[in-house]
Amino acid sequence: MSALRRRKAGNIVMLSLTYVASVLATLPLLFILFHLLQKGASTVSPDFFTHMPRPVGEAGGGMSNAIVGTLILIGIAGAIGLPVGIGAGLYLAEKRTGALAMTVRFLSDVLNGLPSIVLGIFAWQFLVRPFGNFSALAGGIALGAMMIPLVTRTTEEMIRLVPNSLREAALALGYPRWRTSLSVILRTALPGIVTGALVAIARIAGETAPLLFTAFGNQFWSTALREPIAALPLQIFAYAISPYDEWHAQAWAGALVLIVIVLVISLAARHVTRARFGSSTD
Amino acid sequence: MIQPVDEDAPERPRLATRELSAFFGRSRVVSNVTLGFRDQEVTAIIGPSGCGKSTLLRCLNRMHETVPGASATGIVTLDGTDIYAAGVDPIAVRRHVGMVFQRPTPFPTMSIRDNVTAGLKILGRHAPRGADAEDVVEGALRHAALWDEVKDRLGESAIALSGGQQQRLCIARALAIRPQVILLDEPTASLDPLSTQKVEELVYQLKQDIAVVIVTHNMQQAARVSDRTAFLLMGDLVETAPTNTLFTAPRDPRTEAYITGRFG
Numbered sequence: 001m002s003a004l005r006r007r008k009a010g011n012i013v014m015l016s017l018t019y020v021a022s023v024l025a026t027l028p029l030l031f032i033l034f035h036l037l038q039k040g041a042s043t044v045s046p047d048f049f050t051h052m053p054r055p056v057g058e059a060g061g062g063m064s065n066a067i068v069g070t071l072i073l074i075g076i077a078g079a080i081g082l083p084v085g086i087g088a089g090l091y092l093a094e095k096r097t098g099a100l101a102m103t104v105r106f107l108s109d110v111l112n113g114l115p116s117i118v119l120g121i122f123a124w125q126f127l128v129r130p131f132g133n134f135s136a137l138a139g140g141i142a143l144g145a146m147m148i149p150l151v152t153r154t155t156e157e158m159i160r161l162v163p164n165s166l167r168e169a170a171l172a173l174g175y176p177r178w179r180t181s182l183s184v185i186l187r188t189a190l191p192g193i194v195t196g197a198l199v200a201i202a203r204i205a206g207e208t209a210p211l212l213f214t215a216f217g218n219q220f221w222s223t224a225l226r227e228p229i230a231a232l233p234l235q236i237f238a239y240a241i242s243p244y245d246e247w248h249a250q251a252w253a254g255a256l257v258l259i260v261i262v263l264v265i266s267l268a269a270r271h272v273t274r275a276r277f278g279s280s281t282d
Numbered sequence: 283m284i285q286p287v288d289e290d291a292p293e294r295p296r297l298a299t300r301e302l303s304a305f306f307g308r309s310r311v312v313s314n315v316t317l318g319f320r321d322q323e324v325t326a327i328i329g330p331s332g333c334g335k336s337t338l339l340r341c342l343n344r345m346h347e348t349v350p351g352a353s354a355t356g357i358v359t360l361d362g363t364d365i366y367a368a369g370v371d372p373i374a375v376r377r378h379v380g381m382v383f384q385r386p387t388p389f390p391t392m393s394i395r396d397n398v399t400a401g402l403k404i405l406g407r408h409a410p411r412g413a414d415a416e417d418v419v420e421g422a423l424r425h426a427a428l429w430d431e432v433k434d435r436l437g438e439s440a441i442a443l444s445g446g447q448q449q450r451l452c453i454a455r456a457l458a459i460r461p462q463v464i465l466l467d468e469p470t471a472s473l474d475p476l477s478t479q480k481v482e483e484l485v486y487q488l489k490q491d492i493a494v495v496i497v498t499h500n501m502q503q504a505a506r507v508s509d510r511t512a513f514l515l516m517g518d519l520v521e522t523a524p525t526n527t528l529f530t531a532p533r534d535p536r537t538e539a540y541i542t543g544r545f546g
Contacts, residue, residue: 169387169452171348173401174377174459183404187391 036259040252048253052221053235056244063254065221069136069230070205070261072223073215076140077204081147082197086186088148089155089193094181105156112149117209119145124213136222136229139215143204150203154196158189191272198269202262208233232258294362295320296493297342297379297463302356304337304346304517311337313517314356319463324485324494326508326525328501330540334517335497339465342495343379344372360462377401380456384468386448388440388455395436397451398422401459418458426454427484446477453484464488466496470503482507501541505529513537 047062054061088104095101123142128134162185170180186193211217217234218227232254239251295318304312312334319325319342327335340346341354344365358365365375388397398419402409410418419436423429428450432443440451449469456464466485470478485507488494498504504511505525512522513534521534532538 165383165385165387166389168345168348169383169389170400172343172345172376172381172383173404173455174373175401175404176373179404184389188389190391 033259036252036256040249040254040256043249043253044256048257053219053250056242056246059246061250063230063232063235063250063257065218066230066232066235066254067257068223069215069218070232070258072136072225072229073140073143073211073231074201074205076137076225077143077147078197078201080141080144081151081200081204084144085148085151085200086155086193086197088152090159090181090186092152092156093159093185104152108149108152111145112153115209116146116207117212120210120213123210128214131226133226134214134216134228135226136215137225139211139229139231140225142210142214143207146204146207146210147200150200151193151197154199155189155193158192158196159185161192162188195269195273198265198272202265202269205262205265206233206258208237232261296361297495298359299338299341300357300359302338302341302354302358304334304341304354305352306337306349307351311517312341312354312514315514315519317512317519317522319493319495320510321462321493322489322491323510324489324496324508326504326511327495327497327514328499328504328511328540329514331499333514335514336467338514339381339467339495339497342463342465343376343381345376345381347372377459378461379463379465380459380461381465382449382452382456382467382469384471386445386452386472388443388448388451390439390441392440393437394432394440394443394451395419397440398454398458400455422454422458423451425457425487426450427480427487428454444477446473446480449473449477449481450484453481453488457488461492463493463495466494468497468499471499478503501529513540515540 045062047060048064049062049067050064051060051062052065053063088108092101092105119142123138123145127138127141131138166184166188167180170184171177175184211231211234215231215234216228217238218230220230222229236251236254236258239247239254242248298316298318300316302312302315302317303310315338317325327338329335337346342358346352346354354366356366360375360378364370365372365379389400392400396403399409399415402415402418409415420429420433423432428447431447432451435442440448443451449472453464453466453469469485470481473481482503485494485496489509496504496507508525510522511525511528513520513528513532513536515536521528521532521537523533528537529541532541
């Protein structure tokens with residue numbers, strides 16, 4: 001009887017601990033969101049999205065250049081990170097045990113853990129210094145390199161979830177191997193891969209360190225790929241360390257917009273995942 | 283070992299094996315099997331679990347070699363041509379020798395219609411289009427006795443179908459590329475009795491046009507659907523005979539022991 005009571009008490013204690021832990025896990029996000037809404041919401045107006053930054057001392061203005069810049073950087077990063085990552089993931093899933101596959105898998109895990117500032121310095125060394133100027137292209141490539149290992153590993157995991165019987169069914173119909181991989185395996189795994197891609201994009205959208213030495217930031221309107229370009233995280237950084245109250249307000253607003261962008265992408269990822277796993281019967 | 287003799291065999295089977303052996307790595311799972319499969323006949327391959335019947339079946343359309351480490355020796359002829367000869371494309375072989383698996387394998391991202399035409403799409407510009415494609419879909423689904431159940435929802439996802447319907451869809455998909463032989467690997471193992479009955483009726487229809495080879499661990503099923511039966515034990519072909527003969531007057535004591543339920 002006392003053993004049973006002890007087990008029940010232990011159960012309650014452990015349950016409470018996990019409950020507290022799960023609340024603690026969501027607390028930072030909630031705290032940040034509330035704080036940002038408090039500090040930034042009043043500055044976010046239609047103007048914030050459509051206007052350029054104003055000089056110090058003038059009220060109003062926006063971050064249209066930084067918002068567009070971030071979208072351009074995400075575009076370049078996606079154009080590099082998605083095809084390379086998905087291709088590599090497909091290779092890893094199809095050639096599980098080859099020496100090359102093992103090496104690539106290990107290296108992509110290392111790349112995944114690489115501090116992003118290191119990646120930025122490397123991008124500066126090879127993409128900025130030789131050309132003599134900072135550029136959107138260099139920033140996009142640095143972000144793309146960050147995306148590759150994320151996309152590679154999720155693609156591999158998603159493809160591995162496709163049952164082998166589907167591969168066999170396609171081969172037995174006379175599908176060539178490459179066609180089996182593309183039309184059946186990749187297509188079946190696509191919703192999962194899209195989710196992984198969106199998560200990777202959400203992850204790089206807020207990266208600052210790789211852009212410090214590459215995209216550099218730009219006070220003016222620029223969409224040229226070979227020129228320095230503004231980006232939300234850089235603009236937030238620049239405004240936050242400035243001594244002006246107007247700029248501080250702008251930084252809070254920029255942070256709020258950035259976090260909303262990331263939130264929207266994450267929600268889209270969840271939606272795609274649910275579409276995939278909700279409708280399937282097996 | 284004495285090769286099984288089969289006096290009733292007509293001269294030229296559609297598909298035939300000679301001294302066929304199959305391996306996983308170094309272990310031999312099928313040993314020197316010589317067997318013929320004729321048009322308008324259903325041949326059942328029976329035997330206890332692990333006797334190599336599925337592997338033997340998978341050698342007949344070169345699916346066996348798609349498993350890493352798997353290999354086969356000997357000869358398999360389709361219309362007199364060795365499908366294991368150098369220069370023969372396994373993809374071409376599989377388009378002549380269709381296959382249906384133990385569990386239904388509809389492509390989950392495709393509609394019912396697209397599943398049926400999946401094997402045709404890879405023909406590229408030679409693939410049938412428009413009205414021709416619709417004819418192929420209807421023909422194959424009618425052939426697989428599924429048309430009446432799905433004709434109003436061809437655009438729906440294939441995974442919305444029941445297990446038995448999915449299996450008949452897979453048979454329709456295999457038939458759409460007009461194979462000369464169809465291989466059925468325990469096609470009713472995952473189905474309920476009613477669906478099983480439908481598939482068995484279908485097997486009877488299929489043999490009107492082509493050669494059918496069915497692997498089954500269910501002896502009643504072999505007795506119901508097949509014209510000839512081959513009994514496999516530990517990778518050896520013990521006996522092959524017209525189904526009636528094999529089940530009523532087996533020549534080999536091991537066959538008798540198996541069909542009377544003394545092992546397996």
